[in-house]
Amino acid sequence: MMVKLFLCSYFAAVSSFTPQFVGGDLKGKKLAFIPTASLFEEYTDYVDEAKEAFENLGLNIEVLDVSSAPKDLIERTLQSCDLIYVSGGNTFYLLQELEKSGAKTIILEQVKGGKPYIGESAGSIIMAPNISYAKDMDVAEKAAPQLKSFEGL
Template identity: 45%
Template sequence: MRRLLLTSSFSATADRLATFLEGSPRNHTVAFIPTANLPQGSDGYVQEARRAFTDMGCQIDDLEVSTADPETIRRSLEEDDLIYLSGGNTFFLLQELRRSGAADLIRQQVDQGKPYIGESAGAVVTGPDIGFLDAMDPRSAAPDLESTAGLGLVDFRLLPHLDSEPFAGVTRKILDRYGDDGPMVAISNSQAVAVHGQCLTIL
């Protein structure tokens, strides 16, 4: 059964992780993938997520898929207890997940029941397509990305940061433009989506 926790801001919703896991995350190892943040100007939210995990007693296993060798990627994704993908540029993230081979390995692990935690870009990339996010994330950050088809771990498009600054205006524009094109779930920075198989819950 696929298990995913999709958030706009992990640090703001980290208190829901235990509910999602149905138990304490203490002593869990986390394959911590900050790749989406590389094109960004700051990494504050990445550091906040890191602190949130460590405050809960998790052990961080940093995995930068844009530079890691294939064996390191395989080991981390297969052996760690949780998979976490940070926020940042969704197009760059998808490009690097495909280029590194991590996309297929993540799908395999999630299909086997390993919990996946995605924040912002890390949440959006789980859907059927990420093209709708071009008003928020510049595609120019991913010049080698040939397709905007996502990982397909969920059958809906996740729109993060609904009505949350500095994205309040652009999220409403995205909803107006793409909201009727297929299933879309929009969440604010204080909300999270828990997926257990076919069951979806807003936390």
């Protein structure tokens, strides 16, 4: 199965490429929308802009905050969705919460199985083998004190 990654720094500006990336019409498809990285940020307009862009494409959006959702809801949502979107924000906080919740493993399984993954900024960076280079942009220690490794997805 081919891995399908759409990695960008600002999704709203490139959202028109999504149907081509997925390979067809998106109307009625279910999107797992993970805004968790943005919870540690002051500026978050890009999250609303991405959500609006997905709505304009006809997707049914299910917001999933992996830092607070129960594991069974995370698992059910990620397995039942047609696409996964992970927003920008603090990369280290995002990785910490994906690991703590178990979502990291589920996302990896889904992506390796061919489910399309869309990552914006931090959501893109976590797909790298190692996220330590994001220290130039994000504060690691304060945002993610429980993060043991900078190994990405």
